[in-house]
Amino acid sequence: MMRFRPWNAFKRTAVLGALLASLSLAPATAAFGAADVPDTIRVALFADIGSKYKSVVPAVTLSSAGGMTLSWAASQPSVPISEVAAGQAVRFAVDGYRAILLETADLSAAMSVLKKVQASSSAAFVTKLSKQGKTVYQVTEGTYSSESAAKAALSKWTSAGVTAGAASLEPAAVGGPLALEAGPYASEFEARNAAVQFGNAKLDAFVARKLSGGKPVYVVRIGQAANQSQLTKLQQAVVAAGLAARTPDASEPYAVMRQDMTSGGKETTLYAIPAENAKAILRADPAGDGGILLAERSKRTYRGSMEIRVLNGSLAVVNEVDLEQYLYSVVASEIYSGWPAEAQKAQAVAARSYALSLGMNFQIAHVVDTTLSQTYNGISAETKESIAAVQATAGEVMTYGGKIVNAVFSSNAGGMTADNKTEVWRGDNAFLASAVESPDSGPQEGKPDWYKVALSSGEVGYIRSDLLADSGRKNAAGLGLLQVTGSGVALRPSPREDADPIKRLGDGTLVVPLKKVPEYTNYSWIEGPYTAEELAASINKRATGATKIQGALKTLEVAQRGPSGRVVEIRANGKTVDVGAPDNWRGALGTKSTRLDIEETGRYTVISGDGSRREFPEAAGPLQVLGANGAARSVGEGHLFILNGSGELRAATTDPQFVITGKGFGHGLGMSQWGAKGLAEQGYDYQAILKYYYKNVKIEKDGNG
Template sequence: MAPPSPRQRVLSWSATWLVAGPAAAVVLAGAAPMALQAQAAEPQVRVLLLEADRMPLAAGQQPLVLRAGSQRWLLAPSESVVLQLAAGDLVLERGGAVERLPQMSELWLEPAARPSGDGADFQLQQRGYRGRLQLLVGASAVRAINHVPLEAYLPSVVGSEMPASWPQAALRAQAVAARTYALRQRKPTAPFDVSATVSSQVYKGVDAETPSTRQAVASTRGQVLIYGSSLANAVFHSSAGGSTENSGDLWSQQLPYLVSVPDFDQHSPVHAWEQRLEPEQLQKAFGEIGGAQRIEVLATTGSGRVRQARVIGPSGTLVLTGAKLRSRLGLKSTLVRFEVLAPELAALPPSLPPLPPLPSQPFDPGGQSPVQVPPPSLLAIGRGYGHGVGMSQWGAHGLAQRGQSYDQILRHYYRGTELRPYTSP
């Protein structure tokens, strides 16, 4: 999950339910009087689902309205349509008929009546979602943006980010972290707030919801992590490999609550791992220097993650940050070291002296023709999965198995934060 930009906190839609029940009107100290009137307005999240030149859409169990300006199309339950860019215009394909929608910049797909039941309101690429869908038409692609109430969005995020069979304490910790992250990421002047992928937090629609993820969200409704007067930067990752990372060792700012702490992910399937890097992959990753013969770690963070590394290739060297090295090689984490897997030398003449370290074309000492040695493979030996900052999901699972509650898990990974009802502008 990528680090979000800073955002100030604001007054609560859910303080009534969290503090005193539905009949009361309770707000946090310092709340403006207008908050009592605004409590019913649950925050919405705008999620980028897809950016493509073709959008297969369908109604759920209820009819939908597709509207573009003054034009309206009613979609019967389960009816499907396709929106596609063609020669700069948007084309609507429906029931074998084709209709061109020239100079169209925005469309909306939304329920024809008030949604009811637990099913999806619409489908995109055969995956069901709640809420409304905004379609922003660009020159070469259409953006599909799901506008969905926050508490309806979260059960899918929890189920997409964690196995639904995990203990409730871990699922609830994930629900609070995901809620805090989504609210902090809201950007009123941008076209969307978050994406549905690991670049934000994973969101797979209603198919990822289960009774256990809905319970985790409902039981923590409105709760967020606050540090001082602001929403915390509640980033998370899969597995830390024994120790989480200081935010300042990875990103530009060291936040006081995102410090390195012991992880409890020893049972994680990615706590320790190895990845063989073949010459073809190394050539593709470091084409500007002809591949890689070895990788030297030059500097590490306090937790042992690569801060800077030197890649030595047949035609030069590169110095990269740990993050760029991980990206180029597709590594699970930067908590990694590298070994050389020497090429097979059995076929070489026995009279040759020992080869120098990692030569690309060693020569016979008598000046005869060069001996072709295949480029080496490398072995990456690492621990953990993800950037390592904030909550480790496998660590949360481990703490839950030890009997820790969700608030204890959150306090462990986000030091000095407070669990409080969210407050909105």
Template sequence: MKIGKLIICLLFILVWMPLTSEASVQGARQSPDVKIGLWEKQSSIFVSADAPFVLLDSDTHKIIKKYDANVKLFIVFKNKQLFLNDQPIKSKNIGIELENPDADKGIEINKKSYRGSMEIRAAVSGMTVINKILLDQYLYSVVPGEMPDSWSAEALKAQAVAARTFALYSLHKHEEDGFDLCATTHCQVYTGKKAEKTNAIQAVDDTAGIVMLYNNKPIYAPFHTTSGGYTENSEDVWGTYLPYLRSVLDDDAQAPNHHWQLDITPLEIQRKLAAVGHPIGNLQAIELSPLQKPGQNAADRTTTGRIKTMSFIGDKDIVRLTGNQVRNIFSLKSTRFDISMIVPVDKKIDVPLGDYYKKEIKVDLPPYQEKNFITDTENIRRIHGRTGEIISFSGFGWGHGLGMSQWGAKAMAEKFAVNKNGDFKDILNHYYKNIEIKKIY
């Protein structure tokens, strides 16, 4: 009998071993819960719900009180204590749950409605509001915030899988804060039920549990608006080599920001540099190699042309900045750009008439692009110094250029719809290399 029981136990272990030996997230058989930090350091919050709800002590799980739908509560934290409608309560952490969970109903926090349940944690710095919600219900709000709900179904599905994978990869980002993910761009923008859209919800449901894996773990799955023709290698943007983030050709020509331009004066450049701690004085020149075709760019650019470093030369100092620093300082859409000096021309000239007279003639010639002076390096773009001179940034794409280009995904999905050949997995395999696309719950 003992041998028989031992055999049964061994068989049970062998059956379940494949499930428990994989990454923990792969052991899930339904959408896992995630904790989203909505607000931190709050001194007061409004609470309500569109269905009957209960307040409970999060530490003891005892119900504090039950409330009818649409009852409004005001919770304040002061003098190291929580107050509920001006009455002190003993609980340090409060839970908020619907009395009968309903997918169509929500809990309202500060006039925004959210699925799932809530926890309010009090600390010295104030209250932290945490939304506990199923991962896929969280994505109902995230996906339409990242991609228009009117776009093709396969593009929305690709976005849903990328957002789900990104969330699973990032689960421990805010572990020290007591939750998994925040509700801002630091993780993914999450604003609750109001942001939800029908087609995005369908895309999330159609791809339920599907993620991108590398070495059996969720990948870091960034995405961006548009690449400007080519996505980027991870090490050329953030310095870390990831085998699944490789540069690929991107058909995003229909994107509004496939090509963009920003004109700025030398004085504005000086002021913006000084504002971030780089007082270079009067701008004399900018050092940057010309933007070339992919594979032909100089050492200060990536192979696709995104800027690694560039220098601003003033009469007091020279500052060398990374492409990302330049993008942030001057609010550029991407780091794949070139610059040119646009010099105004005189609007009138004097024409001699004989030996003693001249006539003033108005002209309407357009500004012209200043050609590089003969210098020690062809990369030096000198400032001419004429009144009205501008520096024109001419760039491509919007975003960091890593992973999926959303406008490129849109173009691929539209082709699939016409050709009846291809789906969201083809989109993902184009932008993320050497991955496994797998349903894990």
């Protein structure tokens, strides 16, 4: 294991020579003109982008304290279609196939059925209609991509009996996006009156918005047909009622305005847009500075506009926002507000560079709002510190070879950054500093050490070091004993305060110390113990082909490390397991980083009295120990305490188990956020910090900045 000197000693060594040479206490400046920095950025909040990203919901609910304007976004310029009052909610969904479970004049009955369906589906709706002079409510489930999928859902809900006890005015059926159309009408009032006329003929009718000659108009869509045969019957019913309607051009985008009652029986307009029309894109713009609240995204409020469309059959929501305002939230979501200003500025430039480096990486958006890109939690996450850092570095990005760099960063490099060529994704990114020491120990500051201890019962766990004292006594094996100082002291399975106690110990309880370890943090951590079955299952989810673990997992060892000490190759039962890129070992092992060591608690060598050796777990047969009375007995399941020739005590296990210890949190490439904090506390400015973690880059600013 590598040993590291304290960071305050690094300044006196050659390892930071480049950093020291670039350090200036004068205000940092950026070159102008070389970088192309756009004014806005597109952030996908919900979208189905295949294997790259998937976060979907059947409907979204928007509102704004100052009100909103809804527009057709596909038109150039965009065409406003509706004003939403201050504080009023409006919903959006896909006009797809659905199971129509119930139609009733009793709202309470509809809400009761809705509640049953919502127990196992998030795609349940109650819609208000006017039919035969009465108000009725339809309970539907799903926004399916096909009639057959909706039929299967209808069969499932019918079999489950969710409508039992509720009298339906119409039999359960499959609804679809096919409809007839009447209009256009000069106003919403006229369109609603027309919808009532169709409803009086016992037809489902909804007001909708369309564009006609580049201008928004109201129309009425009649019916919810799932196939052409149903649409033909619908046309016959319209003619029989003495009314007129046409089959609309499928290429024309529309938005059905349903009267949605799903939210506690409160009426809300729901715009349903077609799945098969790429021009059916709506946009919501806030009327004031309060932003737009997206209820389904943890009720967060976002600056900028919201674009709503259908992508790959699912509802997609993209937040188009001023780039700098986007960064207000990103910087605050990625690092703590109390960190030094220079660390905040470094994060701002790295985040801006990263966001712009890959272009439209998510088909309809540059980035997503999760750590798959970088964390973006809207207005509520912003702090005065993050805003100041973004404004102080406005428009600044890092470039290499004339291009904005993909400035990846991680939370904590564990004392040394990674080498991408060998240790992470095997990319040859010349602008990423490889295996440079990083002052990441901040999470450990002020944290006590812990003792791994054994009780007289054989139980093993961890106790905080400040809750133990030297007892001045030894056990029969001559090992020093510690005693618990306090009542109800927790013995925990991991050296962390949030781990549920194994048991509570009384004052004066004697324990055998096995080792002293740091408290669990993002800098230093311990995971496990894992059973062989648990670890094999996790590894095999990510292992490829013939390299999967066959049979029982007995041994697991690091076979090769990269320049920073991160895992490059691991062998199970003596054979190399391939999980693809080395960074995938984080997921396979369930660890914070790949800068780790594996302790095989079930692996040890026993030397008998005649000098013969048995290797466990490879050796067959039980392990037997010889007591002081000369009697032998087999060691059962559980811990086995081994005293080696040097007098060191080790807690082993009679079956293969694994404890993984390591340093850092994340892939370790580029800037370490905790390292940036450490450097800033040493007096380095943000440019020096960035140029330490990203080699030979230029910090440039858009010529219009």
